[in-house]
Amino acid sequence: MNGGNSFKGRIGRTVYDSRPHWPEHPRPRDGAPNILVILFDDLGFAHLGCYGSSIATPNIDRLAANGLRYTNFHTTALCSPTRAALLTGRNHHSVGMRGLSNWNTGYPNCTGTITRSAATIAEMLRPVGYSTFAVGKWHLAPIESLTPAGPFDQWPLARGFDRYYGFMGGETDQWYPELYCDNHPIPQPRTPDQGYHLSEDLVDQAQAMIRSQKSAIPEKPFFTYLCFGATHAPHQAPKSYLEKYRGKFDAGWDVVRQQWYERQKMLGIIPDNTELVPRNPGVKAWENLSADQKLLACRLQEAYACFLEHTDAQIGRLLAFLEEIGEADNTLVLLMSDNGASQEGGPQGMVDYSRYFNGYTEPIEESMARLDEIGTPVAHNNYPWGWAQVGNTPGKRYKQNTHGGGIRDPLIACWPKGIADKGGIRTHFHHVSDIAPTILDIIGLTPPETINGHAQMPIQGTSLAYSFSATANAEKSRKQAQYFEMFGHRGIWADGWKAVAYHEPETPFENDKWELYHLENDFSESKDLAATKPEKLREMVELWWAEAGQNGVLPLDDRRVEIWAPTPTKFNPRNRERYVYRPPVPHIPAEGAPALGNRSFTITADIVRPTTQSEGCLFTFGDAKSGVALYILKDRLVFDYNLYATHYQAVSKISMPKGKSTVTAKLSKLEKGGRVTLAINGQECGSVDIPKLIRRLWGAGMNIGQDEGLAVSKDYTVPFKFEGQLLQLTLDVPPAKPTKADQRAETRADLAQQ
Numbered sequence: 001m002n003g004g005n006s007f008k009g010r011i012g013r014t015v016y017d018s019r020p021h022w023p024e025h026p027r028p029r030d031g032a033p034n035i036l037v038i039l040f041d042d043l044g045f046a047h048l049g050c051y052g053s054s055i056a057t058p059n060i061d062r063l064a065a066n067g068l069r070y071t072n073f074h075t076t077a078l079c080s081p082t083r084a085a086l087l088t089g090r091n092h093h094s095v096g097m098r099g100l101s102n103w104n105t106g107y108p109n110c111t112g113t114i115t116r117s118a119a120t121i122a123e124m125l126r127p128v129g130y131s132t133f134a135v136g137k138w139h140l141a142p143i144e145s146l147t148p149a150g151p152f153d154q155w156p157l158a159r160g161f162d163r164y165y166g167f168m169g170g171e172t173d174q175w176y177p178e179l180y181c182d183n184h185p186i187p188q189p190r191t192p193d194q195g196y197h198l199s200e201d202l203v204d205q206a207q208a209m210i211r212s213q214k215s216a217i218p219e220k221p222f223f224t225y226l227c228f229g230a231t232h233a234p235h236q237a238p239k240s241y242l243e244k245y246r247g248k249f250d251a252g253w254d255v256v257r258q259q260w261y262e263r264q265k266m267l268g269i270i271p272d273n274t275e276l277v278p279r280n281p282g283v284k285a286w287e288n289l290s291a292d293q294k295l296l297a298c299r300l301q302e303a304y305a306c307f308l309e310h311t312d313a314q315i316g317r318l319l320a321f322l323e324e325i326g327e328a329d330n331t332l333v334l335l336m337s338d339n340g341a342s343q344e345g346g347p348q349g350m351v352d353y354s355r356y357f358n359g360y361t362e363p364i365e366e367s368m369a370r371l372d373e374i375g376t377p378v379a380h381n382n383y384p385w386g387w388a389q390v391g392n393t394p395g396k397r398y399k400q401n402t403h404g405g406g407i408r409d410p411l412i413a414c415w416p417k418g419i420a421d422k423g424g425i426r427t428h429f430h431h432v433s434d435i436a437p438t439i440l441d442i443i444g445l446t447p448p449e450t451i452n453g454h455a456q457m458p459i460q461g462t463s464l465a466y467s468f469s470a471t472a473n474a475e476k477s478r479k480q481a482q483y484f485e486m487f488g489h490r491g492i493w494a495d496g497w498k499a500v501a502y503h504e505p506e507t508p509f510e511n512d513k514w515e516l517y518h519l520e521n522d523f524s525e526s527k528d529l530a531a532t533k534p535e536k537l538r539e540m541v542e543l544w545w546a547e548a549g550q551n552g553v554l555p556l557d558d559r560r561v562e563i564w565a566p567t568p569t570k571f572n573p574r575n576r577e578r579y580v581y582r583p584p585v586p587h588i589p590a591e592g593a594p595a596l597g598n599r600s601f602t603i604t605a606d607i608v609r610p611t612t613q614s615e616g617c618l619f620t621f622g623d624a625k626s627g628v629a630l631y632i633l634k635d636r637l638v639f640d641y642n643l644y645a646t647h648y649q650a651v652s653k654i655s656m657p658k659g660k661s662t663v664t665a666k667l668s669k670l671e672k673g674g675r676v677t678l679a680i681n682g683q684e685c686g687s688v689d690i691p692k693l694i695r696r697l698w699g700a701g702m703n704i705g706q707d708e709g710l711a712v713s714k715d716y717t718v719p720f721k722f723e724g725q726l727l728q729l730t731l732d733v734p735p736a737k738p739t740k741a742d743q744r745a746e747t748r749a750d751l752a753q754q
Contacts, residue, residue, distance in 0.1 A: 041232035044341030044391025052264035059316030067414025089436030122160030136227035147592035176709035233382035241306035252286030341391030343398035345382030353382035402491035433461035488558035496520035499540035597697035616722030622699035624710035
């Protein structure tokens with residue numbers, strides 16, 4: 001035995017006639033920089049101060065002043081696909097992330113996972129001596145794996161990261177997040193009353209990871225992937241920030257949009273000949289809004305601005321920390337967004353925008369009654385379309401769409417040791433799949449042919465490291481072509497031209513109208529040349545089909561309702577009809593909990609009450625904004641159905657017995673709404689009718705034996721632990737049978753999202 005091929009010494013009969021050998025730990029090239037990727041969520045092209053906004057982002061602006069701003073950088077129009085492309089250097093369909101990681105359609109382009117044939121940049125950097133840290137939003141693991149049981153093969157630690165701290169789903173409450181550390185859920189370290197906010201926590205954790213590593217092995221570089229929940233809804237920030245922006249947007253979205261557009265021209269972010277495109281469909285002129293609509297819209301935009309400025313302050317703390325430890329000069333910082341500003345607040349905006357995804361409107365009277373809650377822990381607010389379009393100035397449409405408003409995003413690159421053209425602007429066309437090859441290029445690493453035994457597909461992105469040169473503006477973009485597709489919306493860029501098609505859901509794809517723009521002379525896609533240059537349009541559309549075939553885009557899929565259904569696989573925990581929990585059971589996030597929205601279900605709890613005063617929560621799902629709770633209070637069994645802060649309660653007419661008993665709460669779905677019936681030891685003893693059922697119950701997830709965060713019911717304060725013994729809790733969830741009313745509501749809601 002020679003100790004394996006890596007052993008270069010000699011093995012004799014004894015240590016005295018042998019020669020030892022110590023292999024070197026892998027190291028990147030001398031001087032290889034630290035890499036810090038800062039990823040915003042739902043941040044539009046114009047939202048940063050250095051991209052034209054009137055929102056204060058001084059720390060990001062300083063980053064731009066010491067580095068480069070890109071004005072022709074593009075993403076995929078949605079979060080999970082952008083993250084997959086960013087981390088792998090491949091197109092999102094190619095790696096299996098056509099849409100959200102919540103979806104698995106059974107086709108290779110939409111598995112809810114990143115194929116092992118496309119390693120992440122962390123999987124490539126760690127073997128060559130980088131520490132790899134992921135902090136913040138992940139949203140790259142199948143929804144059914146987000147349980148304490150995993151599987152963990154698509155969690156950050158299994159995809160190349162040494163450490164992880166953050167939230168696994170698509171969004172979370174900034175005051176009461178669902179947190180994970182490495183491979184397990186954890187409680188938040190303190191409450192909002194104690195000064196907690198997620199953005200601050202994420203930067204604290206990023207600093208702690210970097211500090212620990214640099215203290216132990218200072219010469220080892222790090223790759224830190226920092227993904228804020230900001231500025232995805234809910235837009236939440238400390239009170240001091242909320243007060244700062246009162247009245248700042250009272251001029252309305254038409255005036256503010258014009259101001260940002262003019263500032264973009266002044267800053268050189270857009271060419272002087274750029275036209276400001278008309279308002280998007282459904283966006284009213286500001287002057288045509290009622291006084292209440294204006295006030296609501298302003299408060300919602302103020303909350304967004306506060307959220308962004310507060311996040312900028314946290315970025316400032318992190319950058320100051322890097323300076324303090326002497327790592328700032330040799331850290332390549334790449335700051336960007338995952339898609340354009342969001343349309344998910346609807347035409348009016350909402351104090352609780354989860355209604356939007358459930359097909360419910362929020363009456364203006366209800367919104368106005370909650371004005372002072374906007375941005376606080378009890379609201380789940382999102383701004384209206386008009387302000388989203390301001391964030392995407394000067395472009396068309398929004399997140400989810402393949403027009404400029406959905407896919408053109410900020411990119412700032414700052415590397416004091418490697419970028420000399422401080423404050424420079426780059427107009428080269430690039431795409432989020434170009435980030436990974438740029439990092440590989442910078443550190444001099446050739447992509448491995450195999451990683452962890454898996455043969456690797458070629459890197460599809462193009463390094464933009466050439467643009468770091470002070471003379472780069474004399475060179476054209478090295479990108480050859482880039483396709484786009486999201487929800488059936490399509491686009492293709494090549495040599496300064498762009499063809500794009502907006503797709504109406506549930507209509508034939510062949511009916512889509514393709515538009516043609518010469519982006520070299522038309523930054524905002526204001527002049528459709530399809531009618532005057534039909535041959536060029538035909539060439540571009542044919543190129544789209546060719547790229548679609550090469551990158552696994554097909555089959556085109558514009559479905560909405562069906563793709564949210566649990567994957568029909570044998571071991572998907574969300575497909576069971578019975579769930580049995582034997583406490584103590586840790587908190588289960590909404591993504592990994594049984595799907596209880598818009599369907600019948602029965603909760604059965606076997607309990608022991610040591611005294612007639614024993615009370616507390618048996619089961620909760622959700623929080624103060626919406627959810628369900630089953631609990632014992634003042635010797636009565638209570639079921640609370642919280643329908644967007646309107647509570648429908650069934651209370652038992654008989655007292656709870658002392659000792660052992662079995663209690664049930666049965667929700668029966670009706671053609672309209674539902675009915676909850678309570679029973680104690682088989683005896684029905686209370687009921688309540690609910691006018692509407694929540695279609696997608698999400699919120700703060702599921703708790704057994706207590707409540708957490710913001711209490712589902714107003715009857716108690718958290719944690720309201722059950723004071724007796726909860727022996728077993730069973731959930732029976734028969735297959736959902738959508739009614740005609742459901743199907744109509746689903747169609748309306750999904751059309752509204754476009």
